Amino acid sequence: METETIFLRDVMETMRTLDQNGRAVPFSISFRTLNRQSKTGGKLKEYPEAKLVIKEENKNTDSIASLRYHKKQVKIRRRPNHWDNKTRNIKLPNGDIKKILINHIITFNGKKVVY
Numbered sequence: 001m002e003t004e005t006i007f008l009r010d011v012m013e014t015m016r017t018l019d020q021n022g023r024a025v026p027f028s029i030s031f032r033t034l035n036r037q038s039k040t041g042g043k044l045k046e047y048p049e050a051k052l053v054i055k056e057e058n059k060n061t062d063s064i065a066s067l068r069y070h071k072k073q074v075k076i077r078r079r080p081n082h083w084d085n086k087t088r089n090i091k092l093p094n095g096d097i098k099k100i101l102i103n104h105i106i107t108f109n110g111k112k113v114v115y
Contacts, residue, residue, distance in 0.1 A: 006111040008102065014109070015052040015088065024051040029090065032104040044106070045098075053089040053097055 006014075017025050028048045034041035083090055086102050105113045 004111045005114045006085075006108055008105070008113055008115050010103065011105060011108045011113055012062050012088075016054065018054075024054055026051050028107075029100070029105060029109075030107045031100050032106065034101060034104060047090065047092060047098075049093050050090040050098075053091050 014025075017026065019025055026049045027028070028046075030046040031045060033043045033045055034039065078101075080089070083088055088102055089097050089099050091097050099103050103115070107113060
């Protein structure tokens with residue numbers, strides 16, 4: 001019984017792909033949790049449908065309605081430094097955003113991840 005494998009760099013590339021409308025493509029993922037400060041975790045989390053949080057193209061950003069109703073106060077946030085911390089943010093179908101460590105990904109789209 002042979003299982004399919006995928007390299008981590010291919011996982012990262014597949015996560016970043018966009019469909020023809022400029023939206024993130026959904027994927028299934030499972031990974032282990034870890035709290036680096038308390039050194040606890042190890043729970044297996046599985047999300048059958050998630051998307052990478054990226055700046056998606058929005059063709060209606062310059063429309064009159066969006067300019068009229070969507071004037072929001074800009075929040076100044078800290079840079080997440082995903083590259084240095086080896087993390088990514090994923091969005092779940094219910095709208096929740098979760099931060100994952102890419103080195104703890106177990107499976108991606110049903111394939112075992114190889115480092």
